[in-house]
Structures are given as C-alpha cells and as structure tokens.
Amino acid sequence: MQELLQSLAPWLDDNAIFTASTLAQYWDGFVNTVQLVFISLLLGLFLAVPLAIGRASPIRVISRMIWLFTWVFRGTPLLIQLYIAYYGLAFIPGVQGSIVWPLIKDPLYPALLAFTLNTAAYTTEIFYGAIKAMPRGELEAARAYGMSPMLAYRRIILPSALRRALPAYGNEVIFMLHASAIASVVTIADLTGVAYNIYSRYYAPFSAFIFVALCYMVLSFAIQGIFRLLEKRMLAHLKPR
Amino acid sequence: MIDFQGYGPRLLEGALLTLELAVLSLLLAVVLGLLTASARLSRLAVLRLPAIVYTVIIRGVPDLVLMMLLFYGAQIGINAVTDMIYDRWGWDIFINVDPFVAGVITIGLIFGAYMAETFRGAFLAVDQGQVEAAESFGMSSWLLFRRIRFPLMMRHALPGLGNNWMVLLKTTALVSIIGLSDMVRVAAEATRATHQTFLFMIPVALGYLAITSVSEIVMQWLKKRYNAGFEETP
Numbered sequence: 059m060q061e062l063l064q065s066l067a068p069w070l071d072d073n074a075i076f077t078a079s080t081l082a083q084y085w086d087g088f089v090n091t092v093q094l095v096f097i098s099l100l101l102g103l104f105l106a107v108p109l110a111i112g113r114a115s116p117i118r119v120i121s122r123m124i125w126l127f128t129w130v131f132r133g134t135p136l137l138i139q140l141y142i143a144y145y146g147l148a149f150i151p152g153v154q155g156s157i158v159w160p161l162i163k164d165p166l167y168p169a170l171l172a173f174t175l176n177t178a179a180y181t182t183e184i185f186y187g188a189i190k191a192m193p194r195g196e197l198e199a200a201r202a203y204g205m206s207p208m209l210a211y212r213r214i215i216l217p218s219a220l221r222r223a224l225p226a227y228g229n230e231v232i233f234m235l236h237a238s239a240i241a242s243v244v245t246i247a248d249l250t251g252v253a254y255n256i257y258s259r260y261y262a263p264f265s266a267f268i269f270v271a272l273c274y275m276v277l278s279f280a281i282q283g284i285f286r287l288l289e290k291r292m293l294a295h296l297k298p299r
Numbered sequence: 300m301i302d303f304q305g306y307g308p309r310l311l312e313g314a315l316l317t318l319e320l321a322v323l324s325l326l327l328a329v330v331l332g333l334l335t336a337s338a339r340l341s342r343l344a345v346l347r348l349p350a351i352v353y354t355v356i357i358r359g360v361p362d363l364v365l366m367m368l369l370f371y372g373a374q375i376g377i378n379a380v381t382d383m384i385y386d387r388w389g390w391d392i393f394i395n396v397d398p399f400v401a402g403v404i405t406i407g408l409i410f411g412a413y414m415a416e417t418f419r420g421a422f423l424a425v426d427q428g429q430v431e432a433a434e435s436f437g438m439s440s441w442l443l444f445r446r447i448r449f450p451l452m453m454r455h456a457l458p459g460l461g462n463n464w465m466v467l468l469k470t471t472a473l474v475s476i477i478g479l480s481d482m483v484r485v486a487a488e489a490t491r492a493t494h495q496t497f498l499f500m501i502p503v504a505l506g507y508l509a510i511t512s513v514s515e516i517v518m519q520w521l522k523k524r525y526n527a528g529f530e531e532t533p
Contacts, residue, residue, distance in 0.1 A: 059307075099371055129508075130504070130508070133465075133481065133507060133508045133511045134469070134504040134507045134508060135469040135470075135471075135472035135473075135507060136469070136474075137472040137473065137475070137483055138472065138483060138486075138500055138503060138504050138507070141483075141484075141486070141487055141490065142495070142497070142500045144492075145479060145490045145491070145500075146496040146497060146500070149490075149494040149495070149496055233510070235361070236360075236361035236362065239359070239361035239362070239363040239364055240476070241361055242363075243476055250361065250363055250364055250367070253364065253367070254367065257367070257371060261375075261377060263367070263368060263371035263372040264368070264372055264375075264428040267364055267367055267368035267371070267372065268368065270364055271356075271359075271360040271364050271365070271368065274360050274361055274364060275354065275356070275359035275360055278358075278359045278360075279359065299395075
C-alpha cells in the first residue's frame with residue numbers, strides 16, 4: 059500500500075484534497091469497515107444457524123423466545139442498539155477500572171456486539187424461512203429412512219435450506235455493509251468516519267462524500283458478484299433445464 | 300411513573316418529529332417510486348436510463364453517506380447558485396437549508412429508489428388482459444392508471460411496500476446524526492448528560508416497536524382492501 063501511495067503521489071500534486079495522506083486515511087477506513095462487517099457477519103452467521111433451528115422447533119417456549127429476540131432486534135434501529143451497547147456498557151457503575159474496561163473502552167467491541175446481534179436476528183429469520191419452506195416430501199423421505207431429527211438436519215435440511223437462503227443472505231450482507239456506516243458515530247474511523255473528517259477539514263462535502271460513496275459502491279458490487287458466483291455453483295440443481 | 304429527569308417533554312417532541320419525518324418521506328418516496336417505476340417501464344430510453352442510474356446509485360451507497368452528502372453539500376450547492384445569481388443580476392437571495400426539509404428529501408430520495416423496484420415488479424405482474432380491456436373501452440392513459448393499473452398493482456406491491464416502510468422508519472434514526480432532534484438524538488443527549496442509558500434508550504426502542512406494531516395492523520387492513528375480488532371473503 060505504501061509503495062502504491064508513493065507512486066501515486068506525483069499525480070496528486072495539484073490536488074488539495076486527495077493527497078497521499080488522505081488516501082492513506084481512506085485506506086485505513088476501508089480496512090476498518092471491512093473488518094467490522096466481516097467479523098460481525100461471521101459471528102452472526104454462527105449464531106443464526108442454531109437460532110433458526112430453535113425458531114423452527116416444535117417446543118413453543120424456545121420458538122417464542124427466539125421470535126421475541128428477532129422481533130426486538132429487527133424492529134428497532136441499529137443506531138439505538140449501538141448506543142445501548144456503547145453507552146450502556148460504559149456507564150455501568152464500577153465498570154471503569156475493572157478488568158473488562160479495556161474491552162469496553164475501545165468502541166470496536168461494543169460496535170461488534172451490536173452489529174453481531176443485529177445481523178444474527180435478520181439471518182435467523184432468513185434461515186427460518188428457508189427451513190419452513192423445505193419440501194415436505196424430503197422430510198418424509200428422511201424420516202422413512204429412520205434418520206433422527208439431528209441427522210435429518212445435518213444431512214438433509216441444513217444443506218438444502220442454507221443454499222436456498224443464499225440470495226436473501228446476499229442482500230443481508232450488503233445491508234450490513236451499508237448499516238456499518240453508523241460505526242463512525244461511536245468514534246470508529248470507518249470509511250464514513252474518515253470521509254466526515256476529511257469533509258470537516260477541507261469543507262469539501264462533494265469530494266469527500268462522493269469518493270466514499272464510490273468506495274461503498276465498488277464493495278457492494280463486489281459482494282453482489284461473489285454471491286452471484288456462489289449461487290451459480292450452489293443452486294445449479296435448481297436452475298430450469 | 301418513570302422519572303425522565305426533565306427530558307420527558309423533549310422525548311415526546313422527538314417521537315412526534317420521528318413520525319412526521321417518516322410519514323412525509325414515505326409520501327415523497329411513493330411518488331418518486333411510482334414516477335421512477337413508470338420511467339423504467341417506458342419505451343423511451345431517455346426516460347429509462349436516468350431511472351436505472353438513480354436506482355443503482357442509491358441502492359449501492361449507504362443511507363448515512365447519502366444523507367451527509369445531501370445535507371452538508373446542499374447548503375454549499377445552493378450558496379454557489381445564489382452567489383452566481385447575485386454576481387450576474389444583483390439579486391440577493393439567501394436560502395437556509397432546513398434540516399427537517401433536508402431529512403425528508405434525503406430519506407424520500409433514498410426510499411424512492413427502493414419503492415421503484417417494488418412498484419416495477421408489481422406493474423409487471425398486472426394482468427395484461429385487464430389493461431387491454433380498459434384500452435378498448437377508450438380510457439385515457441391517466442384514467443387507465445387511476446382505475447386499473449394502480450389498484451391492481453397495489454395488491455402485488457403491498458408486501459414490499461410494508462417492508463420498505465419498516466426499513467424507512469428505522470432509517471429516520473439516522474437524522475439524529477446530522478443534527479435533527481428526533482427521539483434518538485434526545486435520548487443520546489440525555490444519556491450523555493445523566494449516564495443512564497437504559498432509562499432513555501429502552502423507551503425509545505419501545506416507541507419504534509409500537510409504531511411497527513400499529514403499522515402491521517394497518518397493513519392487514521390495506522391487504523384486505525386491495526385483495527378484494529381475489530380472495531374469498533369469509
């Protein structure tokens with residue numbers, strides 16, 4: 059990255075805003091955004107699979123409790139969830155100075171907590187919908203073979219449901235990328251935060267924000283492309299012949 | 300009664316502002332969505348192309364970035380125009396960008412693109428025979444839109460419309476970042492001042508959940524209305 063910036067520097071001489079130093083800031087913001095989104099999506103995915111199975115469970119108490127979790131997290135703005143995670147943890151009496159304080163002091167961890175729970179809620183509903191839409195015949199076939207519910211989930215239901223959930227999950231990934239822009243509110247220097255800093259330093263809203271908008275667009279299109287490839291591979295058996 | 304430490308009235312005002320903002324931007328988004336969807340389905344490439352560019356750009360960029368661009372950029376843009384007018388004709392105009400108006404325009408503009416996709420799919424799902432029948436009755440294109448296309452389209456558009464409304468409602472929380480005193484901003488200020496996060500954030504979260512629940516009831520009613528003639532009424 060450093061060499062690239064060095065080689066770009068001569069062309070940027072006449073430009074007041076896009077200098078090597080601001081481009082380096084944008085790059086750091088890009089890394090922060092991707093890191094934040096990727097980690098929370100990954101954790102959210104691991105949470106969502108068992109939650110979706112629980113949501114489809116015949117035991118009413120478990121199903122209702124998971125429904126309540128998704129209803130609350132999908133029904134309130136992510137910004138509120140972020141504020142609760144950020145201020146809520148930091149203002150607990152006695153927490154400042156305890157062993158967990160270094161974790162809470164860094165805004166990254168509260169933001170990860172809020173983002174992970176939020177995407178877990180949306181992903182749970184996506185997977186639950188896919189599990190519900192499972193063709194009845196396949197379930198009956200699994201049972202006729204004497205498969206236990208565990209085995210049926212592992213061999214039949216999850217591989218099929220997770221594949222069919224792929225297009226909806228792709229939308230969720232892009233939604234999460236766009237939602238992560240609010241991380242700048244709790245002083246994380248993500249792409250949007252960097253753009254805001256550069257806007258306020260140079261008072262140049264058009265350059266600062268249009269450039270960052272293009273960065274997000276490139277990321278969005280890349281994610282769309284990856285999911286289109288994945289769908290082509292994993293949903294090949296569902297294509298009309 | 301919960302003691303809001305003097306922030307109670309401001310929280311209520313904030314809730315009212317959230318509602319006003321959401322409803323006004325929904326209206327703008329529906330109008331923009333209908334126009335854009337019609338443009339995308341038009342036979343003229345001159346109309347189709349800008350509509351595609353608009354929807355692709357809006358859907359590829361985060362709401363907050365667009366909001367900042369429009370909110371911080373609008374004042375500079377307008378000032379540049381008014382300065383030019385002053386230089387050329389000597390008219391001294393001063394337009395101050397009102398944050399509320401900027402919020403409505405931005406959210407309306409963002410969700411206009413999402414609505415356009417919903418409406419486009421719904422227009423395509425309208426039975427072509429019905430349109431042909433209306434044409435053979437000699438209906439003008441406006442009458443055809445008002446009496447045939449729109450009511451038939453709404454049946455297909457309602458689920459997407461409801462979804463968009465829920466997302467829009469939650470997006471209004473972002474205006475607190477650009478300085479509008481909606482309920483999230485009031486709650487955040489109160490939290491910073493009193494260090495009692497849950498006292499302020501939980502009621503605001505419940506406020507959003509209440510609006511969502513009421514909207515679901517309204518959606519059920521609308522669904523029944525636009526499904527008339529398609530489903531057996533019990």
